[in-house]
Amino acid sequence: MDRRRFLKWGSFVTVSVAATGLAGCGGDDTPTVTPDAVPTPADSFSFQHGVASGDPKPGSIVLWTRVEGDNGKRPVAVKLQVSAQPDFSTLLVNDTLTALPDWDYTLRNKVTGLSAATTYYYRFIVGSRTSPTGRTRTAPAAGTPLAQLRFAFVTCQDWSVNHWAAMEELAAQDLDFIVHLGDYIYETVGAAFQTGKVESRHAQLKLPDGTLRADGASYATTVNDYRYLYKSYRSDARLQALHARFPIIAIWDDHEFSDDCWQDRQNYSATDDLTPRTARRRSASQAWFEFMPADVSIDLANPSFQNIQIYRSFTFGNLATLVMTDERLYRADHVLPEQAAGSEIGSRYFVPKATLAAEETRKMASAGNALTPVSILGDTQRAWWQNQMRSAATTWKLWGNEVSLLRMQIDGTQAIASLIAAGLVQANAALAPLQTAMTTALAADLQTARTGGTYPTLAYTSLKGVLALAGITGPVFDAAIKPALDSQLPPATLLGQFILNADQWDGYNAERKSLMAFLKNQGIGNVVALTGDIHAFFAGPVMDDYDAATPVPVMVDLVTAGLSSNSFQSYFKSVVDTDAAFAAAKPLVYATQGGATVNTFNATLKAFNPWLRYVDTDAQGYAVVTLTADKLSCTFSKLKTLTNAAAPALPATASSQTVEIPAGSASIKLL
Structure with missing residues (x-):
């Protein structure tokens, strides 16, 4: 040879x-x-x-x-x-x-x-x-003094939604490489969210085989389907130019196989994941291997769906170690199964926090307190991740992480109380000085009624006490105010604390706490996650325990919006617009002012998640990192929208936000 x-x-x-x-x-x-x-x-x-x-x-x-x-x-x-x-x-x-x-x-x-x-x-x-x-x-040799590293990280490039001008803009920049965090393709075509809002140069896709869903969409099933998608995506000159310009370090997320997947299971319906889809998973993995320039191998003779390993690490001089993880192939089922909740609502999205925590504890107890049944990484990859972090000799430890580590929660009781109090002020401006007190009183009344099992019949005892300060007596309240409030009460299911997205690390809280405890106890600092998946920009510290009385920041999570995929806020807007059970939560997601839609979701998330330093839930875009020994600077670029079915001319960026992380601190400064 x-x-x-x-x-x-x-x-x-x-x-x-x-x-x-x-x-x-x-x-x-x-x-x-x-x-x-x-x-x-x-x-x-x-x-x-x-x-x-x-x-x-x-x-x-x-x-x-x-x-x-x-x-x-x-x-x-x-x-x-x-x-x-x-x-x-x-x-x-x-x-x-x-x-x-x-x-x-x-x-x-x-x-x-x-x-x-x-x-x-x-x-x-x-x-x-x-x-x-x-x-x-090529990368700088390990240990070589390095003044600067500059790279982009991107995610979520749905061919069938919005535009790809970001790729053209990125190709014109001076970068060392690009990190792709997954959702390079979308396995579904013809879904409702993929119709009507896409640049005309992207023709409608039609899978050669595909499986038809009840809603009329179809999803890739065979290796020919997945190959067709990669070939279609790679036919775009802008994506070709980006690949020809910079080396890419890529990992997959869910859509390279199936939306919100785990192992070889799909989740298109409540009982879908009861059936293994091994052949489909293997086909998706093979096509990814064929079309990605990744230094990995696949064993087609191995009949398992785990016949490929794509988690791996990279070192750039003395400045950065980049650890890329696979958060789909080894993850356990969602802690609350879809079949128990009846749908993705209540299982993966808008999940009762207490129910989630109790079931996670139960599953761990049944496994001898092991993380195995509630893990994203799986036992082997978790040990590998810990070893990579512990042995890294570079200033920065970067984590290519598909789904966000940041807690994203809503207190439904507090939110509804706030909305009702705001409505009272709108009806009677003289009550404005009492708005905060009314919100607190209403939250107490709602919680008392729900706990006592009398909801939705409220006595409004606490609220009456506050309104008495404004001269509103009990009889006046009962006759003039109470009927209007009773008519506005949402379903009791909206009261309580909820996790917005249990498909990400919030749904695997025990493992997240274990990883943060490892970093904290080992004294490993300067760890920053580079994250995608959620179609929004976020930046914030990852706490050792978000539920502690005084959470301690351990590392930082930087989340980029999708290059083209529909935004996080648009998903929740669709829910409150179409599901009567969530209609009362509409003001928490958006408002209409002068005929225009105003995003209120950003403020809602900040109100209930004070660790979120930067939030933009309605965006497409990308992130560019400039790394030195002293700081990590990340610029989030938010893109302009389509105009007459055409991508915007360059520059495609409508606005940008730079955040800075000083070395030696898990803190974030907005510039």
């Missing part, structure tokens, strides 16, 4: 070792192709899905392309050239590889023997057809 190359057939990753002194116009150094990879006419093939690079290490990089064409399902010989010069005047790699139909003619080639912190150029050739030129960069 050639000393410079070998082929890992089990997962089809080729490896080249960079050499020196190869002439740019010379022939193949030592061609190695499969016997049936016959020469092909140049006009039969193209590189219409572009090129990509990923997983930068100090001495290696993974390069990717796909050959498009038809040669009767035979292998295709593809030449790879790598150079330190943009004109390829001197070649470091000049190898012939083989694109196989079994892997949809995709190539993943790991080039080793490269120099650290160096820019390289690469291209692929079939006959006289040459791919676009890609530019990539």
Whole structure:
């Protein structure tokens, strides 16, 4: 076997070792192709899905392309050239590889023997057809003093929603690499949230196989479905340009397989996840492996759905360790199963906090107090994460984390009391000085009634006492005010404390507390999570225990909005607009003023989650980090919206917010 190359057939990753002194116009150094990879006419093939690079290490990089064409399902010989010069005047790699139909003619080639912190150029050739030129960069060697690191982190790029101008804007920036936190594709097409609001250059998708849902949408089921999605997404010139410009470090979240998935289970209906979908999960994993330039392997001979490991880590000089986790393949079922709640409401979203905590405690107790049945990471990956954090010798420890670590809760009793009190002031402006006292009194009255089982028949004892200060007597209250208040009372189910999203770390609180205790007890500082998934911007400290009387900040979570996906606030707006049980909560999500919709959700979340230092729940965008030994600076860029079904011209950013984290502190400063 050639000393410079070998082929890992089990997962089809080729490896080249960079050499020196190869002439740019010379022939193949030592061609190695499969016997049936016959020469092909140049006009039969193209590189219409572009090129990509990923997983930068100090001495290696993974390069990717796909050959498009038809040669009767035979292998295709593809030449790879790598150079330190943009004109390829001197070649470091000049190898012939083989694109196989079994892997949809995709190539993943790991080039080793490269120099650290160096820019390289690469291209692929079939006959006289040459791919676009890609530019990539290796990481600085571990321990090397590094003045600065600059990178973007992105997530949630639904082809069928809004626009992709952010990709074009990012490609024009000066970055070392891009972190992609998942939802690179969306497995569902034709869903209600994907209709009507998308740039015209993105045609409607139609899966080759797919499974039809009751609502008329369909979801990817076979490997051909998932391949179709990746090929469709990669057909966009802006995404191609972004990949050709920077190496990417990618992880998946849920939509690369199935919305809010866990292991090999899907969640489209309340009882969906009772049935394993192993073949579907394996198909999704294979397509991700085929289309991502990631330094991982997959074992198709392994019949398990866990036949691939994508959690891995990276080091950038003495400045940063980046730990990328997989928070889908090993996670336990949601603590409150959908079938018990009847739907995702009450199980994954708007979940009673006390019920969630009690069930988590019960599950742990039944497992001998182990975290296994209530874990996102799984036991093996959790131990690996702890070891990565403990052994990191860099100033900063960055965590590529799919779902937010920040507590996001609402006290329904307090919120409803606040809304009713505001209504009283609106009806009688003279009551304005008593608004805070009325809110407190109403919350006490609501809680007393609910606890005593008399809801919705309230005596309003506390509120009467406050109103008496304004000269409103009991008989006047009973005759003129009480009937109006009684008519506004929401369902009792809205009273109490709720977790907004139990699909993220709030739904796995015991494991989050365990991880924070580990960092705190080990004295590991300067830990910052880079997070996606939730389609909103957030920044805040992650506490050792959010339910403690005095929570202590341990690390920081920075959450970026989706590149194009519908916003977090829009989801809750849909709920309060369409579900009668939640209609009373509408003012907590949005208001209508002068015919315009005003976001009140930001203020609601801040009111009940004081650790949230920055919140924008109605946004699309991306985040760029500038890292030095002294501080981490992160700029959240919020994008302009569609105009006449067209993406905005550059600059696409409508506004930005920069937050700063000083080294040695789990605090955040808004600039």
